[in-house]
Amino acid sequence: MYDDPPEPLGAIDDDRLRLIFTCCHPAPAMQTRVALTVRMVGGLTVPEIARAHLMAETAMERRITRAKAKIKAARIPCRVPAVEDLRARVSGVLAVLYLVFNEGYLATGPDTDRLRLDLTAEAIRLARLIRALMPGDGEVAGLPALMLLTDARRTARISAGGELVPLEEQDRRARRDPSPFIALDRAIAVAELDGPQVALAAVDHLEDALAGHHAYHATRADLLRRLGHSGQSRAAYDRAVELAGNTAETAYLTRGRDQLR
Secondary structure, X not given: OOOOOOOOOOOOOOHXXXXXXXXXXXXXXXXXXXXXHHHHHHOOOHHHHXXXXXXXXXXXXXXXXXXXXXXXXXXXXXXXXXHHHHHHHHHHHXXXXXXXXXXXXXXXXXXXXXXXXXXXXXXXXXXXXXXXXXXXXXHHHHHHHHHHHHHOXXXXXXXXXXXXXXXXXXXXXXXXXXXXHHHHHHXXXXXXXXXXXXHHHXXXXXXXXXXXXXXXXXXXXXXXXXXXXXXXXXXXXXXXXXXXXXXXXXXXXXXXXXXXX
């Protein structure tokens, strides 16, 4: 007598991610399937899930219990999804990972650490795996980007004494990577807050580092345009066009230059 052959693993190599996709069957309502999956696979307790959904614990407990009963009664199969099934389930999977990340980023329980790095790290890891599985999906790409951007502020959010630090008191200086491109990006943001004149002064300080890159000249061209210095702006656009790396950038810069008065 031979054992039954193992079930095919499908398109997902990671055991945890495969289980989440399996649980996120599209038959139950979205909120129900997310709550059930987070409880069964995501490692969150019923009180944590209830707080995430702005519900009472008893109501969430009943919802999860009803969902289990409905799945059993309808004989919804617990089967590893094939490649063609991923699209119908991915929204639920992303919602699960987002809830797990949020609970790790600011734990809601009274007796837990304020930051649960096990949850945030696992959510980011799984989000990156989905990104590799579905590289053409913008929503799939957006979740790990949002997680990584949010997680970058993690160490600044809690003081040495364990208190939550409000945003206006957090140290947001770029100490880890003093790249001139980061300084250029900051200057672009400064232009929206303090105006193009302040931003232009910051950009001009980057000439030695970025004079050979089209982004520097393109940024100067736009700031000079906003300040009404058409001649200088045109010269900066010319240099940016010379250094541009592809036809799309060249076309965009050329159009900007041709629109100058």
